[in-house]
Amino acid sequence: DIVMTQSPDSLVVSLGERATINCKSSQSVLYSSNNKNCLAWYQQKPGQPPELLFYWASTREFGVPERFSGSGSGTDFTLTISSLQAEDVAVYFCQQYCATPLTFGGGTKVEIK
Amino acid sequence: DVQLVQSGAEVKKPGESLKISCKASGYSFTSNYIAWVREMPGKGLEWMGIIYPGDSQTRYSPSFQGQVTISVDKSITTSYLQWSSLKASDTAMYYCARSSSVLDGYDWFDSWGQGTLVTVSS
Numbered sequence: 637d638i639v640m641t642q643s644p645d646s647l648v649v650s651l652g653e654r655a656t657i658n659c660k661s662s663q664s665v666l667y668s669s670n671n672k673n674c675l676a677w678y679q680q681k682p683g684q685p686p687e688l689l690f691y692w693a694s695t696r697e698f699g700v701p702e703r704f705s706g707s708g709s710g711t712d713f714t715l716t717i718s719s720l721q722a723e724d725v726a727v728y729f730c731q732q733y734c735a736t737p738l739t740f741g742g743g744t745k746v747e748i749k
Numbered sequence: 750d751v752q753l754v755q756s757g758a759e760v761k762k763p764g765e766s767l768k769i770s771c772k773a774s775g776y777s778f779t780s781n782y783i784a785w786v787r788e789m790p791g792k793g794l795e796w797m798g799i800i801y802p803g804d805s806q807t808r809y810s811p812s813f814q815g816q817v818t819i820s821v822d823k824s825i826t827t828s829y830l831q832w833s834s835l836k837a838s839d840t841a842m843y844y845c846a847r848s849s850s851v852l853d854g855y856d857w858f859d860s861w862g863q864g865t866l867v868t869v870s871s
Contacts, residue, residue: 685863686861688857697859733856734855736808738784739796
């Protein structure tokens with residue numbers, strides 16, 4: 637199985653400051669057919685199901701604010717919130733879909749300082 | 750709007766059977782795979798398997814093969830997750846999710862149900 641490791645486990649950031657979440661896969665998730673990375677990011681607010689933020693590592697889902705960005709390639713990926721807002725308090729997960737079983741990172745909890 | 754509405758919370762005893770549901774609406778049900786995902790406290794998200802409503806083809810994670818059954822009734826646009834004999838370790842939140850279905854079911858999930866909490870306790 638491809639193991640997805642997120643860091644940090646939790647993050648406390650002031651309003652308006654940058655939040656950076658890392659996700660590392662145990663093997664490359666580069667999809668050779670289109671040279672894109674099989675990596676998605678989700679946001680899960682308290683008491684709610686996850687919501688898709690990005691797929692193909694950096695393709696923003698419709699409606700996701702531009703302060704969110706996804707980057708990275710191969711085995712190392714980053715989710716960045718450029719200016720943290722109160723409504724961004726959530727747990728963020730990465731997921732690879734290059735290989736079965738599909739696997740998720742353990743999650744990063746983002747809180748406001 | 751795409752909607753996945755799951756059945757309500759369940760409290761069961763070990764050894765009992767259970768079937769939970771996920772009702773889809775707002776899109777062509779037979780066009781997208783439906784996945785089931787387990788969330789256990791402190792253990793993150795685990796992909797259990799997928800089903801293609803068009804032909805009911807299922808694929809399971811090795812961790813869940815033989816432990817659960819995923820099915821679908823396309824006449825009522827509903828997918829099911831069932832257990833024949835629950836264990837305490839099945840206590841978790843279970844989500845259904847619609848696969849984008851770009852990569853034949855092994856994809857990202859673009860819509861999620863609200864979750865069904867299953868508690869198994871004697």
